[in-house]
Amino acid sequence: MSDHRFTAMGCEVLVGGGTRSERAAIERLFAEREAVFSRFVPGSELARVNASAGRVIMVSPLFAQTLRIALDAAEETEGSVVPTVGGALEAAGYTRDSAALEPDPAPAAPAPAAGSVFALGRFVGLDAGVTLDLNGVVKALAVDDAVALIGGEGFVSAGGDVATRGELTVALPGGGAVALREGALATSGSTKRWWLRGGRVQHHLIDPRTSRPAATPWSQVTACGATCLAADIGAKAGFLQGEHGPAWLDRKGIPARFLTADDEITVNAAWRSSMGEAARCI
Amino acid sequence: MARRRAAVAKGVLAVFGTCAFVVAMVFARDSYAGHPKQPASALAASPRFVRIVRRNLLQAGVVAPAQAPPGAATAVS
Numbered sequence: 001m002s003d004h005r006f007t008a009m010g011c012e013v014l015v016g017g018g019t020r021s022e023r024a025a026i027e028r029l030f031a032e033r034e035a036v037f038s039r040f041v042p043g044s045e046l047a048r049v050n051a052s053a054g055r056v057i058m059v060s061p062l063f064a065q066t067l068r069i070a071l072d073a074a075e076e077t078e079g080s081v082v083p084t085v086g087g088a089l090e091a092a093g094y095t096r097d098s099a100a101l102e103p104d105p106a107p108a109a110p111a112p113a114a115g116s117v118f119a120l121g122r123f124v125g126l127d128a129g130v131t132l133d134l135n136g137v138v139k140a141l142a143v144d145d146a147v148a149l150i151g152g153e154g155f156v157s158a159g160g161d162v163a164t165r166g167e168l169t170v171a172l173p174g175g176g177a178v179a180l181r182e183g184a185l186a187t188s189g190s191t192k193r194w195w196l197r198g199g200r201v202q203h204h205l206i207d208p209r210t211s212r213p214a215a216t217p218w219s220q221v222t223a224c225g226a227t228c229l230a231a232d233i234g235a236k237a238g239f240l241q242g243e244h245g246p247a248w249l250d251r252k253g254i255p256a257r258f259l260t261a262d263d264e265i266t267v268n269a270a271w272r273s274s275m276g277e278a279a280r281c282i
Numbered sequence: 283m284a285r286r287r288a289a290v291a292k293g294v295l296a297v298f299g300t301c302a303f304v305v306a307m308v309f310a311r312d313s314y315a316g317h318p319k320q321p322a323s324a325l326a327a328s329p330r331f332v333r334i335v336r337r338n339l340l341q342a343g344v345v346a347p348a349q350a351p352p353g354a355a356t357a358v359s
Contacts, residue, residue: 016353069339076339160357171352179350183343189358220358226341234340253342274345 009034009139009158010097015146016168017154026146026156036062037138039086040096049124050086050132056118056125064122069229070137071119077237079208086131087112088211092202098193107198111211135204140186140232147228161186163228173220174259178275180224186231188239189220189259205239216242223249223256224274230254 004015004023008030015023036045045063059067070083091109093101115127126132143163146156153166162170163184170185171177178185190203190213207214221238225231234254238245246268249256255271267275 014354072339155354157354157356160355162354162356164354168354169348169350169352171355173357177348177352179346179348181344181346183341185343185345185356187356187358192358222356224343224345226343230340231343252340254340255342255345270342271345275347 006030009038009142010099011139011159013159014157015150015154016156017152017165018150022149022151025149029146029149030142030158033138033142036060037066037134039089039133039135046132046134049126053126053130054128056123058122059124061122064119064124066134066137066141067117067119067124067132069141070134071117073137073229073233077233077240080237080240081136081233082208083132083134083136084115084117084130085206085208085211086133087129088206089133089204090131091211092206092213093195093197094193094202094204098195098204101195103196105198108200108202108212114211136233136236137229140184140228143184143228161228161232163231172222172257174263174265183224183226184228184231185222185224186228186235187220187222188232188235189218190214190239191219205236207240214240214242216240216245217260218242218245218258219261220259221245221256222259223254224271225254
């Protein structure tokens, strides 16, 4: 199976399989989504929506649909993975692409006050002071849409979010590999997008309860979903739920694997069951 | 006298006809979808259906022990 690589959304995208025209369509899809949803592109639709906080505006069908999915994800994850953390990310210092962030002796700014989002069809309104960040769902949706463009067997991996048509063996963080038979695998964690503010480590996974980078036992969480969206939301929720993450994902039936900073691996019962291991007696 | 009886008969026939028309209209409202008895409501998915669709947002995929060398990798991005 031939590979095609390109950079989009701040990460490397790998397309396995597909025809030349399918790969070109996938590259265009990522470019279009980045142009609409990047927080760092001044002319993006997301930037326009964030700049219009305090009033209701009309957005594109793609933006409205993506925001709807992000709000559904927030409900599904009981408020763990929410789209309203853009202000908290900026307060933590995530104001440009993470690769361009340099240590800053100034401490992180105070966390912004909580606010809500109004979304009715294509009409969207943000409370004053609320800034959206849809990164939690945009990349995963792009991977799902991209793999659907491949006619035969193939896969799409964007910064480690992997969706496949046909079985694919996927290497896991901390060593080991797994056969992905259906759906997608996604990993979320704090080991790549991190930076220093006032001597303290900041990262991009915000705990909505504190509006600060989450403090959890995990460095990387890998989840397997029927879609890349499900896998990515599951991985983020598992990370943000901290020590409750494995049990929380078991309640949803999502297989997940948790890696600590010391490279200790914990798997939930759904993952253990998928691997054919006997459930641990309690 | 005959004129009076004829006028009464016409009046009775008119009242009877009006009553029959009103009764027919009432039954017509019961019988035809073109005369809805309940206020019209917008078509929408039932709350139960919406709940099921949302639950499907977090459906699991299928993983199994690896049998081949990795073709891709998952890691934080």
